[in-house]
Amino acid sequence: MTTISSSYDPVPELAHGNNYLTHTRGVLSWLFTLDHKRIGVMYLVGILGSFFLGGVFAVLVRTELLFQGEQVLTDDQYNQMFTLHGAVMTFLVIIPGIPAALGNFVLPIMLGAKDVAFPRLNLASFYLWTLGAIFFLAVLASGGLDTGWTFYTPYSIETNTAVIGATAGAFILGFSSILTGMNFIVSIHQLRPPGMTWFKMPLFLWALYATAIIQVLATPVLAITLLLLIAERTFQVGIFDPKLGGDPVLYQHFFWFYSHPAVYIMILPAMGVISELVSVFSRKHIFGYRFIAYSSIAIALFGFLVWGHHMFTSGQSNMMNMIFSALTFSVSIPSAIKVFNWLATMYKGSISLATPMCYALIFIFLFGIGGLTGLFLTTLATDIQLHDTYFVVAHFHYVMMGGTMIAFFGALHYWWPKMTGRMYSEMWGRLAAFLVFVGFNTTFFPQFVAGSQGMPRRYADYKEMYAGYHFVSSIGSYIMAVAFVIMACYLLHSLFRGRKAPANPWGANTLEWHCSSPPPHQNFDEQPAVGDCYDYSGLEYDTATDSYVPKSRTAVTT
Amino acid sequence: MIHNSPVSCKKYSPEPVASALPPDGPVYPSRAGTMGMWIFLTSLAILFAASMVGYLVVRSRFEQWPPEGMPPLPAGLWASTIVIMLSSLSIQIAYHCVRADKQGGLIATMLITTLLGVVFLFTQGLNWAWLIAINEKVNSGLYMSTFYLLTALHALHVIGGLIYLGYVTARSFTGTYHSAFHPGVKYAVMYWHFLGVVWLVMFVMIFLI
Numbered sequence: 001m002t003t004i005s006s007s008y009d010p011v012p013e014l015a016h017g018n019n020y021l022t023h024t025r026g027v028l029s030w031l032f033t034l035d036h037k038r039i040g041v042m043y044l045v046g047i048l049g050s051f052f053l054g055g056v057f058a059v060l061v062r063t064e065l066l067f068q069g070e071q072v073l074t075d076d077q078y079n080q081m082f083t084l085h086g087a088v089m090t091f092l093v094i095i096p097g098i099p100a101a102l103g104n105f106v107l108p109i110m111l112g113a114k115d116v117a118f119p120r121l122n123l124a125s126f127y128l129w130t131l132g133a134i135f136f137l138a139v140l141a142s143g144g145l146d147t148g149w150t151f152y153t154p155y156s157i158e159t160n161t162a163v164i165g166a167t168a169g170a171f172i173l174g175f176s177s178i179l180t181g182m183n184f185i186v187s188i189h190q191l192r193p194p195g196m197t198w199f200k201m202p203l204f205l206w207a208l209y210a211t212a213i214i215q216v217l218a219t220p221v222l223a224i225t226l227l228l229l230i231a232e233r234t235f236q237v238g239i240f241d242p243k244l245g246g247d248p249v250l251y252q253h254f255f256w257f258y259s260h261p262a263v264y265i266m267i268l269p270a271m272g273v274i275s276e277l278v279s280v281f282s283r284k285h286i287f288g289y290r291f292i293a294y295s296s297i298a299i300a301l302f303g304f305l306v307w308g309h310h311m312f313t314s315g316q317s318n319m320m321n322m323i324f325s326a327l328t329f330s331v332s333i334p335s336a337i338k339v340f341n342w343l344a345t346m347y348k349g350s351i352s353l354a355t356p357m358c359y360a361l362i363f364i365f366l367f368g369i370g371g372l373t374g375l376f377l378t379t380l381a382t383d384i385q386l387h388d389t390y391f392v393v394a395h396f397h398y399v400m401m402g403g404t405m406i407a408f409f410g411a412l413h414y415w416w417p418k419m420t421g422r423m424y425s426e427m428w429g430r431l432a433a434f435l436v437f438v439g440f441n442t443t444f445f446p447q448f449v450a451g452s453q454g455m456p457r458r459y460a461d462y463k464e465m466y467a468g469y470h471f472v473s474s475i476g477s478y479i480m481a482v483a484f485v486i487m488a489c490y491l492l493h494s495l496f497r498g499r500k501a502p503a504n505p506w507g508a509n510t511l512e513w514h515c516s517s518p519p520p521h522q523n524f525d526e527q528p529a530v531g532d533c534y535d536y537s538g539l540e541y542d543t544a545t546d547s548y549v550p551k552s553r554t555a556v557t558t
Numbered sequence: 559m560i561h562n563s564p565v566s567c568k569k570y571s572p573e574p575v576a577s578a579l580p581p582d583g584p585v586y587p588s589r590a591g592t593m594g595m596w597i598f599l600t601s602l603a604i605l606f607a608a609s610m611v612g613y614l615v616v617r618s619r620f621e622q623w624p625p626e627g628m629p630p631l632p633a634g635l636w637a638s639t640i641v642i643m644l645s646s647l648s649i650q651i652a653y654h655c656v657r658a659d660k661q662g663g664l665i666a667t668m669l670i671t672t673l674l675g676v677v678f679l680f681t682q683g684l685n686w687a688w689l690i691a692i693n694e695k696v697n698s699g700l701y702m703s704t705f706y707l708l709t710a711l712h713a714l715h716v717i718g719g720l721i722y723l724g725y726v727t728a729r730s731f732t733g734t735y736h737s738a739f740h741p742g743v744k745y746a747v748m749y750w751h752f753l754g755v756v757w758l759v760m761f762v763m764i765f766l767i
């Protein structure tokens with residue numbers, strides 16, 4: 001593996017006293033930066049802030065549901081809280097979470113490039129995200145929103161809450177998402193270094209590529225849907241209004257034609273993260289590289305054909321229902337392919353339970369439950385019973401939070417040393433991961449049971465028979481809240497007191513671990529050599545730095 | 559002997575305008591730029607396709623189109639169509655001019671294209687005015703609202719295009735573009751042709767069939 005080791009800077013920490021964080025100083029140097037790393041960090045700050053906000057809404061919702069009757073929120077306030085929770089978490093956190101924040105940071109470095117293909121567009125995309133977030137805050141300040149995050153007609157036409165502000169915000173966020181996707185597609189096509197063929201790319205890049213395709217192809221449909229909704233509210237154009245000859249179900253078709261693929265915008269990057277983590281922390285070459293890569297693309301394409309599974313009870317024809325049901329079942333195949341490949345990668349690997357790997361394992365477990373419970377909802381007969389119950393709520397939280405958010409935190413812990421140049425406390429990291437896992441299951445597992453017994457979603461109150469489930473569920477949400485507070489504490493602590501991060505603390509072999517932590521402004525001084533990014537045989541553990549170094553280097557120095 | 563310092567800057571095409579080159583890459587229009595533009599147009603194409611699918615779904619629910627008692631759409635749509643086709647032609651000529659380094663031709667055709675774009679908006683406005691004059695407004699039923707929405711959606715993109723055309727035209731006055739460097743012109747050409755094609759499809763769907 002001489003090609004790989006030769007690309008190592010002999011003493012990265014010394015050669016780059018000047019890194020991307022210290023390269024220039026001052027607030028303006030951040031606000032007008034074209035550096036993908038800084039843009040990624042700014043996204044990260046914004047997204048974590050939004051996650052906090054959405055989390056507060058969630059805790060309020062769960063507190064209202066702690067006992068029967070009214071606790072802290074009126075019914076109207078409750079409607080607003082779950083709507084804002086859903087809208088903030090979906091549009092501001094989960095969709096941009098991994099691609100825009102972490103993807104932005106690592107994609108160009110993984111390509112051995114200086115930046116993305118269009119740095120200015122990248123900054124514009126960040127400011128569009130910011131603008132969208134401001135719209136959401138304005139909605140919050142101006143009386144909220146109570147339609148649910150889906151803005152379903154006809155209610156979204158009738159309610160006098162701030163639907164136009166929120167849809168305009170979502171529209172702008174969609175635009176931001178399209179620009180990021182476009183940037184990533186072109187970057188991956190044009191900036192791959194010599195020697196990095198498509199099938200030598202890290203799987204995370206395959207996942208981002210598949211995600212970008214969906215972002216570019218599906219988001220415009222959301223745009224037109226939201227524009228029509230705004231037109232409907234402003235001019236009474238009648239497209240979704242049966243009184244005027246329109247069709248409210250048409251809204252649902254439009255909405256889900258985007259929003260089902262959007263589910264894959266959320267989960268594909270997460271799967272990409274897991275592919276990296278599982279291989280690195282098993283110290284074993286990823287198993288079934290091509291299957292994982294192709295299955296990302298397959299999921300992206302299949303994702304466009306299944307939107308009708310959200311509308312089994314909306315009066316679609318039986319034929320349509322059967323077609324959508326069958327197509328939806330078929331999406332589980334590429335998803336399962338990935339899971340089996342991860343398991344096969346771990347098999348006989350030398351697994352290290354570092355914090356990122358804990359999240360990867362949690363992901364596989366929770367995503368497995370989320371995926372398997374999806375099958376009950378795809379089955380027409382059972383969906384009639386389960387539709388709009390807590391079973392659905394639990395299912396998509398297992399996928400969205402148990403999947404995407406868990407992978408996001410795994411990725412955050414994985415790249416944290418690279419981004420900040422500091423190591424966090426492993427002990428606290430694992431403890432928080434454990435508490436998230438316990439809290440998550442305590443919150444959402446009882447919801448499967450409550451839902452299967454008929455507890456409908458989006459209700460501010462419930463019957464006696466559901467009291468136990470709701471109580472346990474709310475306690476679980478508090479456990480998670482504690483876990484996230486702990487996480488915030490040790491991560492912030494690491495920024496100031498953390499041990500300086502070595503270039504390669506995990507022994508990974510993708511290119512971002514070939515430059516120092518934090519990376520220099522220009523990422524690499526010269527084009528790094530490209531090898532097999534899942535081959536760890538050229539690395540060995542170095543006790544002096546508690547990190548991994550190329551074998552040839554220690555062989556020379558000792 | 560001179561110390562061999564690492565060369566980090568990339569080599570650009572022969573001067574004299576190298577200073578006008580943005581720092582992102584060596585060749586303009588670059589492959590990346592063109593590809594990005596194609597992806598952007600694909601995304602927009604989906605936006606228009608979705609709007610037209612919506613239109614067809616709405617229309618398919620009616621037994622008769624135009625619905626009984628509704629007037630035909632204004633014949634002025636023909637004028638709009640001819641104008642936007644002419645503008646496509648003129649911007650294509652502009653593209654040939656810039657690649658042949660004919661500065662005068664580039665400036666003239668860019669000006670003509672921009673002007674024709676404004677005329678297109680004007681004729682579309684006349685079509686709206688004609689309908690409003692006979693009291694057919696955006697809330698006069700789906701037949702009218704779909705017409706207004708589709709033409710407005712297209713017109714908004716034309717307005718965006720005109721802003722960009724104005725920018726490119728202004729820069730062509732200062733001699734920014736030539737055969738080796740003309741990204742702005744190329745992107746404008748791609749976008750403008752795209753709007754022409756979208757309008758043709760829309761015209762056929764709402765007026766001819």
Ligand SMILES: [Cu+2]
Binds near residue numbers: 260306
């Ligand atoms: Cu779906």
